Amino acid sequence: MTAKPERILLAHGGGGQLTRQLIRDHIVPRFRNDTLSELADAACLMLSSNAICFTTDSYVVKPLFFHGGDIGKLAVCGTVNDLAVSGSRPLVLSLALIIEEGFELALLERILRSISDAARSNNVSIVTGDTKTVEQGSADGIFINTAGIGVKLPNVELGLGRIRAGDKVLVNGTMGDHGMTIVSQREGIRFESQLESDCAGLAELTCNLFANVPGIRFMRDPTRGGLAATLNEVVEGSRFSVEVHEAEVPVRPEVQVAADMLGFDVLNAANEGKFVAVVSSDSADACLRICRDHPLGRNAGIIGEIIETRDTPLVELRTKIGGRRIVQMPYGRELPRIC
Numbered sequence: 001m002t003a004k005p006e007r008i009l010l011a012h013g014g015g016g017q018l019t020r021q022l023i024r025d026h027i028v029p030r031f032r033n034d035t036l037s038e039l040a041d042a043a044c045l046m047l048s049s050n051a052i053c054f055t056t057d058s059y060v061v062k063p064l065f066f067h068g069g070d071i072g073k074l075a076v077c078g079t080v081n082d083l084a085v086s087g088s089r090p091l092v093l094s095l096a097l098i099i100e101e102g103f104e105l106a107l108l109e110r111i112l113r114s115i116s117d118a119a120r121s122n123n124v125s126i127v128t129g130d131t132k133t134v135e136q137g138s139a140d141g142i143f144i145n146t147a148g149i150g151v152k153l154p155n156v157e158l159g160l161g162r163i164r165a166g167d168k169v170l171v172n173g174t175m176g177d178h179g180m181t182i183v184s185q186r187e188g189i190r191f192e193s194q195l196e197s198d199c200a201g202l203a204e205l206t207c208n209l210f211a212n213v214p215g216i217r218f219m220r221d222p223t224r225g226g227l228a229a230t231l232n233e234v235v236e237g238s239r240f241s242v243e244v245h246e247a248e249v250p251v252r253p254e255v256q257v258a259a260d261m262l263g264f265d266v267l268n269a270a271n272e273g274k275f276v277a278v279v280s281s282d283s284a285d286a287c288l289r290i291c292r293d294h295p296l297g298r299n300a301g302i303i304g305e306i307i308e309t310r311d312t313p314l315v316e317l318r319t320k321i322g323g324r325r326i327v328q329m330p331y332g333r334e335l336p337r338i339c
Contacts, residue, residue: 055079068181074339075095091124095128100133124148166306168306170300176259180264205290220276221275232328239313245318267327
């Protein structure tokens with residue numbers, strides 16, 4: 001009898017016996033459901049709505065395993081969150097794996113288990129997928145692509161064009177946790193208090209908000225580029241300015257210390273379990289209450305407001321010492337490979 005390989009071979013992507021063995025023995029058992037078990041070229045879905053949201057994303061994070069998560073959990077939560085902040089209830093995901101020759105099957109099993117756990121906790125199913133192998137040195141271990149479908153929630157209309165002067169800017173928790181965790185772990189830097197990624201799925205919280213707060217104008221998850229990038233996108237799309245109060249932006253002390261030591265601006269650091277919402281002024285307090293009643297919103301805060309201006313619209317930070325500074329769109333090279 002031929003011993004089963006302990007590492008991924010190029011032959012695992014050849015479409016033959018080893019491919020079938022990898023899918024049958026390692027992948028399908030983690031996500032078993034009637035749709036996936038068909039192993040068809042496409043998943044046939046019966047949806048309860050004609051209005052859906054659809055998204056796709058790829059994950060190349062380095063390191064693959066980090067405090068608070070790993071590439072598998074990140075892939076599920078990241079796609080779930082893109083659907084959640086778009087005003088939908090996530091339903092199903094696809095899963096595509098690009099695996100490097102020589103990757104340990106034990107590590108693949110660990111990642112697949114994490115994907116399965118994250119999918120279960122976020123009430124989504126993996127219904128279709130793909131597996132490819134590449135030569136050693138071509139993929140840094142493993143890359144993952146996920147796509148997701150969610151059912152659009154009734155009476156939820158979001159968009160930059162709906163933002164009005166006087167609206168409030170709200171976040172559901174502390175900023176910069178994921179980005180500073182990744183960069184410190186990647187560089188092998190340890191702090192007295194361990195940094196931990198905020199990687200989490202937001203759909204339960206966002207669905208509750210959309211069901212109970214009518215004044216939500218816009219929502220986005222501040223991943224790459226962090227809070228700074230998201231607020232600059234608000235300014236660019238709405239043509240209003242945003243005034244942010246630095247004292248109101250929630251940041252964990254250990255994250256701020258790490259950012260200061262490493263020379264990063266926390267506002268530019270990525271988040272993977274947070275959203276930025278623009279809400280009407282008369283709905284802001286209700287939104288804040290609902291957030292703080294949920295485990296993923298206990299550190300929520302109203303951090304600023306939308307301002308009408310005659311000049312060029314911009315993001316302006318009112319600092320803790322009473323000064324003002326412009327928050328620019330990040331250039332894009334500070335923290336590569338963070339998701």
